[in-house]
Amino acid sequence: MPQDQDATASAPQLVGSFLERRREQIAQRWADASLFRSVFTVSRDEAVEASKAVVDALSDVAVSGRLEDITAPGYEPVREQLGRMTQNRARAGATPAGIADEVAALRTPTLDLLREEFADPTAPQAQECVLTLTLLLGTLRLVVLETALDAGAEMIERQRQQLLEVATPVIKLWEHTVAVPLIGTLDSARSQVVMESLLEAIVEQRARYAILDITGVPTVDSLVAQHLMKTVAAARLMGAECIVSGIRPAIAQTIVQLGIDLGSVLTRASLADALAYALSRQGIEVSRAQTGTNAR
Known part of the structure; x- marks a missing residue:
């Protein structure tokens, strides 16, 4: 331990002073660790600077x-710095447990430098400082694991939202006519995406007719029916007439049994019927082309 170091100082204070004093050496060793090296692949200097930011934060916490409070203000810079890194590692396929193990690997080089501070590494004060630093780095591991799990949850939510959007395409069938062919189960989240996507398409396409085709929807309960009616009402407010098509017999029976009133909703048996209705309302008549035999 340096001669000018207060021998009566507490272990956390000594560790904080050590981290501040040996900041450069710790950062140089951490920059070669897999956690930093795998993220900062272009410049090692960036890895060193990122390491310094984490060391400074740990010094403040010490x-x-x-030491064991993951909500301590000193950990905020750690979350900001390592949060971006863990997101990059997660995108590269690293698991939260793997990232936590990479953080644990920072402990050995740091403890080696700490032991060099003491003439007798086995002395009680030295052992207490080693225990304190171990506890501090253990809490760091928990902070990073929490950050990695949050990043993973955010990524899953983004992917889920993207899948919902892909699963609810809005198709332009004709001038001023759009349709949403629904396939699979409808829940609250997907119903909200359907409404938002349809309303955006009505504005973009200046649609006067919007078709909700539920041929591929296996079941309809009261909640789904309510969402459909809200979508129809929202489309009307946007100036478009909404048509629900593809109501199969089983779904029709369910709606009747549930006592749901769809009297205000325009329905057609199939998507083709709904399109024919929308075209006729626009004064467009579709007829079969005559074959050569019939023409003669």
């Missing part, structure tokens, strides 16, 4: 004495 001095505050809140």
